[in-house]
Amino acid sequence: xxxxxxxxxxxxxxxxxxxxxxxxxxxxxxxxxxxxxxxxxxxxxxxxxxxxxxxxxxxxxxxxxxxxxxxxxxxxxxxxxxxxxxxxxxxxxxxxxxxxxxxxxxxxxxxxxxxxxxxxxxxxxxxxxxxxxxxxxxxxxxxxxxxxxxxxxxxxxxxxxxxxxxxxxxxxxxxxxxxxxxxxxxxxxxxxxxxxxxxxxxxxxxxxxxxxxxxxxxxxxxxxxxxxxxxxxxxxxxxxxxxxxxxxxxxxxxxxxxxxxxxxxxxxxxxxxxxxxxxxxxxxxxxxxxxxxxxxxxxxxxxxxxxxxxxxxxxxxxxxxxxxxxxxxxxxxxxxxxx
Amino acid sequence: xxxxxxxxxxxxxxxxxxxxxxxxxxxxxxxxxxxxxxxxxxxxxxxxxxxxxxxxxxxxxxxxxxxxxxxxxxxxxxxxxxxxxxxxxxxxxxxxxxxxxxxxxxxxxxxxxxxxxxxxxxxxxxxxxxxxxxxxxxxxxxxxxxxxxxxxxxxxxxxxxxxxxxxxxxxxxxxxxxxxxxxxxxxxxxxxxxxxxxxxxxxxxxxxxxxxxxxxxxxxxxxxxxxxxxxxxxxxxxxxxxxxxxxxxxxxxxxxxxxxxxxxxxxxxxxxxxxxxxxxxxxxxxxxxxxxxxxxxxxxxxxxxxxxxxxxxxxxxxxxxxxxxxxxxxxxxxxxxxx
DNA sequence: TTGAAAGCGCTAACAT
DNA sequence: ATGTTAGCGCTTTCAA
Numbered sequence: 219x220x221x222x223x224x225x226x227x228x229x230x231x232x233x234x235x236x237x238x239x240x241x242x243x244x245x246x247x248x249x250x251x252x253x254x255x256x257x258x259x260x261x262x263x264x265x266x267x268x269x270x271x272x273x274x275x276x277x278x279x280x281x282x283x284x285x286x287x288x289x290x291x292x293x294x295x296x297x298x299x300x301x302x303x304x305x306x307x308x309x310x311x312x313x314x315x316x317x318x319x320x321x322x323x324x325x326x327x328x329x330x331x332x333x334x335x336x337x338x339x340x341x342x343x344x345x346x347x348x349x350x351x352x353x354x355x356x357x358x359x360x361x362x363x364x365x366x367x368x369x370x371x372x373x374x375x376x377x378x379x380x381x382x383x384x385x386x387x388x389x390x391x392x393x394x395x396x397x398x399x400x401x402x403x404x405x406x407x408x409x410x411x412x413x414x415x416x417x418x419x420x421x422x423x424x425x426x427x428x429x430x431x432x433x434x435x436x437x438x439x440x441x442x443x444x445x446x447x448x449x450x451x452x453x454x455x456x457x458x459x460x461x462x463x464x465x466x467x468x469x470x471x472x473x474x475x476x477x478x479x480x481x482x483x484x485x486x487x488x489x490x491x492x493x494x495x496x497x498x499x500x501x502x503x504x505x506x507x508x509x510x511x512x513x514x515x516x517x518x519x520x521x522x523x524x525x526x527x528x529x530x531x532x533x534x535x536x537x538x539x540x541x542x543x544x545x546x547x548x549x550x551x552x553x554x555x556x557x
Numbered sequence: 558x559x560x561x562x563x564x565x566x567x568x569x570x571x572x573x574x575x576x577x578x579x580x581x582x583x584x585x586x587x588x589x590x591x592x593x594x595x596x597x598x599x600x601x602x603x604x605x606x607x608x609x610x611x612x613x614x615x616x617x618x619x620x621x622x623x624x625x626x627x628x629x630x631x632x633x634x635x636x637x638x639x640x641x642x643x644x645x646x647x648x649x650x651x652x653x654x655x656x657x658x659x660x661x662x663x664x665x666x667x668x669x670x671x672x673x674x675x676x677x678x679x680x681x682x683x684x685x686x687x688x689x690x691x692x693x694x695x696x697x698x699x700x701x702x703x704x705x706x707x708x709x710x711x712x713x714x715x716x717x718x719x720x721x722x723x724x725x726x727x728x729x730x731x732x733x734x735x736x737x738x739x740x741x742x743x744x745x746x747x748x749x750x751x752x753x754x755x756x757x758x759x760x761x762x763x764x765x766x767x768x769x770x771x772x773x774x775x776x777x778x779x780x781x782x783x784x785x786x787x788x789x790x791x792x793x794x795x796x797x798x799x800x801x802x803x804x805x806x807x808x809x810x811x812x813x814x815x816x817x818x819x820x821x822x823x824x825x826x827x828x829x830x831x832x833x834x835x836x837x838x839x840x841x842x843x844x845x846x847x848x849x850x851x852x853x854x855x856x857x858x859x860x861x862x863x864x865x866x867x868x869x870x871x872x873x874x875x876x877x878x879x880x881x882x883x884x885x886x887x888x889x890x891x892x893x894x895x896x
Numbered sequence: 897t898t899g900a901a902a903g904c905g906c907t908a909a910c911a912t
Numbered sequence: 913a914t915g916t917t918a919g920c921g922c923t924t925t926c927a928a
Contacts, residue, residue, distance in 0.1 A: 220702055222905055233915045238907065249913060270613045270674045271905035274920045279609065281652070281673070289628065290638045290856075299629045302655045311673065313620070314653045316641045334620070334650065335609045363559060474843055504813050506845035517629075561921055572899045577923065586897055610921035613904045899928075904921105911916070 221263045229259050241267070273335050282527055283331030283339040284312045287319040292499040293469075293516055294342060297369065300520020301340060308528060310337075319344045321351040328358055328366070338364055338527040343371040345413040345444065365530035369523045371414060374540075379530065381523045381541045385415050388512040388545030389422025390429075392466055392494045395510075395547055397430045399555050401464040401492060405438045407452040407476065409468050419468050419496070435460070442472045449475025457483060463556035464492035470499045470511055473552075477505060488554035498548055508550035515543055560602045568598050580606070612674050619649045621866055622670030622678040626658040631838040632808075632855055633681060636708065639859020640679060647867060649676075658683045660690040667697055667705070677703055677866040682710040684752040684783065704869035708862045710753060713879075718869065720862045720880045724754050727851040727884030728761025729768075731805055731833045734849075734886055736769045738894050740803040740831060744777045746791040746811050758807050758835070774801070781811045788814025796822060802895035803831035809838045809850055812891075816844065827893035837887055847889035854882055 223241075227234045232252060240248055240256045259265075273279035284301060286294040302312055313331060317323035321344040331339055339362075343355065352373060359366050360377045372380040396404050406423055409416040420439070427434050440456055442448035449472025456462055457479075467473035473495035480491055487493055487507045495502060495511035502509040522541060530536055562580070566573045571591060579587055579595040598604075612618035623640060625633040641651055652670060656662035660683045670678055678701075682694065691712060698705050699716045711719040735743050745762055748755040759778065766773050779795055781787035788811025795801055796818075806812035812834035819830055826832055826846045834841060834850035841848040861880060869875055 224905075234906080235908085235916080236914055239914090242907085252913080266668055266672050268613075268674065268905050269672045270609050270618065271920085272907080274607075274609045274613060274905080274922090275907050277920075284653075288638065289641065290631070290634045292629070292631075292634075295629045295631075295634045298653070299627065299655060302628065302653060306655075311652050311654065311669065313650050314623075314637070314641060315650065316638060316645075329605055330650065333605050333608045335607065474840075477843065501813075501840040501843070504816070504840070505843060563921075573922080574899055574901095574924085575897085578898090581923085588897060591897080607921050610904090611923080613906090613921080614923050616904075897928105900926090902923105902925085904923090906920085907918105909916105909918090912914085 221265045222268070223265075225263060226256060226259050226265060229263065230255055232256065241265075278337055279335040280310045281334070281336045282310060282312055282524075283315065283327070283334070283336040285315045285317060285324055285327045285331070285339060286342045287317050287344055289314065289316055291471075293370075293497055293514070296516035297342065297520040297523075300517040301524040304521045304524035304528075310528075317344055319346065321347045321355075325351075325354055325358065328362075332362075332364065336364065337531045339366045340369060340523050340527055341366055342369050343373075345371060345415070346410045347412065365527060365534070367523050367527050367530070369519060373414060377538055379526050379538045379540065381519055381526065382543065383514050383519070383545055384542045385418035385545075386422035386425065388496065388514075388547075389419035389466070390426045391545060391547040392496070392512050393423045393426035394430065395549070396464045396466065396492060396494060396553065397426060397432060399464075399492070399553065401556050402432060403435045403460065403462045404464040404466055405435065405440060405456055405460055405462040407440050407442045407449055407456075407465060407467040407472050409442060409444045411441055416468060423466065435462070438462075442468065442475075444469050444471060446471045446475040446478075448472055450479045452476070453479035462491070464494070464553070466494045468496050470495035470497040470502045470509060473502075473509055473511070474505070477507075481506075487552050489557060492553040492556070494553060503550060505552075507552045510550045510553040511548055513546045513548050519543055560604045561607070562604075564602060565595060565598050565604060568602065569594050571595065580604075617676055618674040620673070620675045621649060621651055621863075622654065622666070622673070622675040623651045624654045624656060624663055624666045624670070624678060625681045626656050626683055628653065628655055632709075632836055632853070635855035636681065636859040636862075639856040640863040643860045643863035643867075649867075656683055658685065660686045660694075664690075664693055664697065667701075671701075671703065675703065676870045678705045679708060679862050679866055680705055681708050682712075684710060684754075685749045686751065704866060704873070706862050706866050706869070708858060712753065716877055718865050718877045718879065720858055720865065721882065722853050722858070722884050723881045724757035724884075725761035725764065727835065727853075727886075728758035728805070729765045730761075730884060730886040731835070731851050732762045732765035733769065734888070735803045735805065735831060735833060735892065736765060736771060738803075738831070738892060740895050741771060742774045742799065742801045743803040743805055744774065744779060744795055744799055744801040746779050746781045746788055746795075746804060746806040746815065748781060748783045748807050750780055755807060762805065774799070777801075781807065781814075783808050783810060785810045785814040785817075787811055789818045791815070792818035801830070803833070803892070805833045807835050809834035809836040809841045809848060812841075812848055812850070813844070816846075820845075826891050828896060831892040831895070833892060842889060844891075846891045849889045849892040850887055852885045852887050858882055
């Protein structure tokens with residue numbers, strides 16, 4: 219923080235007020251000569267405003283907080299990019315906070331970001347929350363003086379806007395497709411059991427079976443944690459314990475883990491096993507066998523979340539809104555009729 | 558910004574000074590009873606400090622700026638994660654700025670972040686800079702009142718610390734390996750022509766040939782832009798214009814594009830063409846043919862960059878330092894003897 | 897052991 | 913057309 223308004227005021231023999239007025243384009247009542255003098259001096263001195271001071275008096279910092287589990291995850295990286303691109307248009311910056319999927323860090327981060335005066339927070343909650351956490355989240359969100367927008371992971375009990383994929387529909391589409399190919403024994407590799415997305419995708423799975431009039435397999439739920447390794451391990455278990463002909467992984471990363479396991483076991487996709495993923499990350503069409511998956515318009519969700527945050531900043535009275543994005547099944551080479 | 562020190566002072570009938578003293582652990586000269594009263598009241602009122610105000614008076618915000626071309630790129634995402642993890646340990650936050658690889662946005666972002674009072678900036682420059690840009694960067698960096706640390710992309714003329722992979726050595730390793738397999742006609746898919754990393758890797762390529770006493774192919778430079786599509790297009794050109802038996806792509810993304818092209822053409826890796834990449838992104842070992850590539854310890858570079866920034870914040874007089882990370886060739890299945 | 901006062905850099909009513 | 917003043921929330925001498 220080098221040059222201040224005061225420096226310019228001294229240099230030009232004018233008051234700080236006048237300088238402030240001019241530099242903020244509120245120049246209506248300032249003579250052209252002084253205005254250009256100020257502008258010139260500011261330029262010469264390389265002046266730029268101290269946004270801390272501005273934020274302090276205006277009670278608005280033009281920053282927004284972004285809390286996500288892990289920026290190195292493609293999903294969240296694209297989300298962040300969408301948000302940042304939109305924010306850039308509005309001269310806002312984002313303060314990033316990775317939580318490593320830990321609920322306590324979500325909670326802590328909300329506090330820290332408020333401390334930093336962010337005008338809004340966009341939150342992708344940790345996936346492994348228990349009831350105690352939920353209560354904390356709910357209290358913090360419901361009483362928050364600034365808008366908190368949840369994305370991807372959310373809870374209907376919270377009084378906040380939420381943007382998310384229609385998970386149930388996505389799972390429904392995926393499983394319906396597998397059923398239509400003739401698979402009867404389709405198993406799932408889920409995310410953490412208590413996460414909403416897991417619950418919703420499971421519901422979509424069951425809905426598809428019901429809708430097709432096919433009876434559910436005896437055991438079809440295998441728990442993962444959205445990381446690659448868990449997909450690998452779940453797949454091993456599936457091979458041992460079931461006669462499944464198709465696997466619906468609740469994200470692409472775990473589908474990748476499943477690929478890995480199948481390759482290790484010398485099995486082929488889709489001949490020995492059909493696989494469907496969820497997310498459509500960059501690489502899912504670059505695999506040995508391009509992955510059939512449910513597309514999630516992540517970048518777009520980020521942009522919309524940003525827009526929503528902006529809206530709620532300017533209109534705090536706006537009704538909280540749940541915005542649903544429609545999924546789209548992308549059929550590639552990892553799925554075929556069972557043999 | 559709800560509750561302030563003043564509120565606590567009023568509630569406890571003490572002065573703002575005392576409250577501040579206690580809440581900042583500078584409690585040496587405060588009686589135990591008042592101290593616990595203050596602590597209790599702060600708790601009750603859900604007080605948390607306004608960091609804008611703190612930053613304003615302390616001239617330090619405990620934030621650092623991160624400027625990168627694109628957070629959705631695996632390389633930068635991992636870099637960001639490394640930085641954020643390290644910063645978290647020191648109770649600092651990062652303000653993120655994506656530039657879409659545009660030099661003007663780098664320059665603008667430095668300004669904006671300074672305006673926001675960041676204590677340091679970690680900068681991964683845009684790759685397509687011209688001489689005019691370089692001059693601007695140099696001026697801004699050399700005269701910056703706060704430390705600016707460059708990562709990955711940098712320029713030796715700047716007076717700032719730089720962290721980067723030993724690109725020349727990485728390329729040398731990759732090409733030496735291909736030569737040792739018996740390839741004579743190895744071509745490159747480079748990044749933007751005027752980027753340092755491209756120049757360095759090219760130098761490493763030539764060094765390897767020189768070192769092996771093999772004469773350089775007639776044409777071996779094919780320009781890409783570090784994006785997948787450019788790898789695809791370069792590969793097409795290579796197939797048309799050369800008799801290359803091996804391709805060294807300057808990053809994995811372009812190697813992926815090359816894979817795609819080869820698959821389209823019905824050619825096999827490594828039988829018809831050996832491929833080596835650079836970066837070792839997550840997915841390079843999950844491909845149809847796992848990719849031989851030069852590992853770049855991105856997360857680690859991020860952490861070290863963060864440490865360096867922290868050090869230069871506390872010791873502004875510290876000598877600027879260039880920190881080099883040693884590359885490591887990971888041999889997988891995309892390389893074999895030429896046939 | 898505690899408090900008063902000044903000031904960080906800026907904005908905005910309210911003079912003049 | 914321009915300046916005075918107060919104050920955003922906090923820290924930090926200095927005084928009591």
